[in-house]
Amino acid sequence: MAELFGPGDQVRTSRADPPHHTRLPRYARGATGTVVECEGCHPLPDLRARQLPAGPEPVYAVRFAAWELFGDGDHAVTLDLWESYLCPADTEGRR
Amino acid sequence: MSADHAGPAATLAARVRHLEALLEQRGLVDARELDRALEAFLARASPANGARLVARAWLDEGFRARLLADANAALPELGLSMRGGLQEQRLKVVQNTEQQHNVIVCTLCSCYPLALLGPSPTWYKSPAYRSRVVRDPRAVLREFGFVLDPAVQINVWDASAESRYMVLPRRPAGTENLDEQALAALVTRNGLIGVAPV
Numbered sequence: 001m002a003e004l005f006g007p008g009d010q011v012r013t014s015r016a017d018p019p020h021h022t023r024l025p026r027y028a029r030g031a032t033g034t035v036v037e038c039e040g041c042h043p044l045p046d047l048r049a050r051q052l053p054a055g056p057e058p059v060y061a062v063r064f065a066a067w068e069l070f071g072d073g074d075h076a077v078t079l080d081l082w083e084s085y086l087c088p089a090d091t092e093g094r095r
Numbered sequence: 096m097s098a099d100h101a102g103p104a105a106t107l108a109a110r111v112r113h114l115e116a117l118l119e120q121r122g123l124v125d126a127r128e129l130d131r132a133l134e135a136f137l138a139r140a141s142p143a144n145g146a147r148l149v150a151r152a153w154l155d156e157g158f159r160a161r162l163l164a165d166a167n168a169a170l171p172e173l174g175l176s177m178r179g180g181l182q183e184q185r186l187k188v189v190q191n192t193e194q195q196h197n198v199i200v201c202t203l204c205s206c207y208p209l210a211l212l213g214p215s216p217t218w219y220k221s222p223a224y225r226s227r228v229v230r231d232p233r234a235v236l237r238e239f240g241f242v243l244d245p246a247v248q249i250n251v252w253d254a255s256a257e258s259r260y261m262v263l264p265r266r267p268a269g270t271e272n273l274d275e276q277a278l279a280a281l282v283t284r285n286g287l288i289g290v291a292p293v
Contacts, residue, residue, distance in 0.1 A: 025255060059257060082256065
């Protein structure tokens, strides 16, 4: 499956606050980070939890600076995020 | 969050029990067979597995490189695998260095490499650990009695999807004369999670 992003790409996470199950943690919404690597393809849990059809899509390890997520801190946080949660950081794309 | 999570989890557990009862009733599965499979999995699931991987990685640079590059492919070298559950899970081993320390968490639930670390400790599943370690890992480590050099950068890995993580701690100084078994005995479960130095 074609991957939209590769290591080093800057991405921004969705700001959406969906009423259904999601695995984009609240603390990492609307944040800009750097793709570390692609971890393979898996169906989007947001669709699966609602028993909707879900094909596999790329999941990425994405690293964020703590100050980007929390406004302070000198550490980094790396999350595993489905491609649907991400858009290129330099666009106004919304998901 | 816990209310959101308890609902579907409780429903799912009830559904699994019902399904299991139906399968047994119709003679499609044997309850003893299921128990045996679960027991066999849990009997093999132990932090001693993670410790063996760490000791081998400390002694064998080639193995360490293979473990860091593709842990699932390296595990069978020690007779281990991530295939204990319904499907093989991807394992990512993250290495502590002089500059960088790694800590593992699952902020959304309690994802954990059971096969290599055994059943997870209660604190790992607590809302306090899950919410605080991403926000202020240095303070959380201090509460575990682990004061990390302020110059060392911390990277917290939130296992929010399908990968599971294990920390490869730094080999303690003064252990040059120890063999693989003695080195493995130094490695603790907390070290494999990243809340202890080793």
